[in-house]
Amino acid sequence: MRAAALTAGLLAGLLLAWLLLAGFLLVGFLLVAARADAQTLVGYTVEGDAIGAPLTGAPGDAARGAGLVADRTLSLCVLCHSGLEAPAHMQGNLAPSLAGIGARLSEGQIRLRIVNMKALNPESIMPAYGGSSPGARVANAWRGKPILSGEEIEDIVAYLSSLKG
């Protein structure tokens, strides 16, 4: 029993290491892109599978973050995720529930997932909120712009980190 769990743990660790390597390469690339357009995109440093340092000087506001994640047009989180403060029938199920996410992931891990989930899973359908989209035909109004500002991402990080239950 023990040995099997240990082997599974080791395998998972190896897999994670590979993902992280891929992640570093990707984020490194994005960072270069970000520097070219520093006005709209936030700069950040990835350590492991996390962005340890906040994207802004001021700490995020969890109450504002709660409103943001439930916003169907600005953050869109609730279109895919459940476990948020929104009527159950308005929550999507294209993605795992975020209930208790603050107990599963550190602040820095949550930050990287919002800024660029594709650093961890290039096939992810979760948009990279902190970067400019590599997608085709980005509409004029959005071209070269991140989906959320650094402040908004920090507000959401503060809110999700508070979901411990």
Add this chain to the structure above:
Amino acid sequence: MRPRPRAPAVIAALLSIPALLAVSGAVALEQGDRRSGIAFASPQTQAMQADDTANPGMLWVMDGAQLWRRPDGAAGKACQECHGDAAQSMKGVAPRYPDFDAGLGRPVDLSGRINLCRVRHQRAAPLAHEGSEMLALTAFVAFQSRGLPMAPAADARLAPFRAEGRRLFEQRMGQLDLSCANCHDDHWSARLGGSPVTQAQPNAYPLYRLEWQALGSLQRRMRNCMAGVRAEPFAYDAADYIDLELYLAARAAGLPMETPGVRP
């Protein structure tokens, strides 16, 4: 009597495989998994679509029936003068579209075909894609095939256009960086917010969408999804839409036509 070898039948069957594969094999949605959008709708919406006296789309079908009989253009001819009773001449046409037009050297969808008849045969001006007259005529023609299975044209000349449609369907686009396939192939049984994602089936178009409070075309619906992922939609009648429609038709083969559909 010694049974004759059935080689000719076998060869014929083998020969038809590439044609079949060209249409329905080259899609990412298995035949048995195909579901019309109506299967995901609420019982109220389903009842509204099923009852012709409650289905608002029937108003456009009735307008279309009048336009069918109205002489138009420099030729002063009505559709009916050349095509006769639509219930007969147009039955089975819509499930085959988009189809190849030799003159243009590329595929046209049903509204494109109707505009070609206006220009070539009635010598009238083409109708606007999303205008009420075009929607009415397209709904009327497609309505003649209600209940028939979608049967996409097998013309080999369509293959490259259908392949381009698939490429577009699977291409990540917009600020959200999502492809049509991300939602409609990979997550069709899930919910996006409060809405079932569905399979993006084209078998009920043009259809009445409650959100539009009007009948709208398949291209209008695709524009909505493109705007949703914050991508720049193609212009109406753009070749890209026809290619997408061709691919959608191949994914829909076998589903019954439902025009005029009703959706939330």
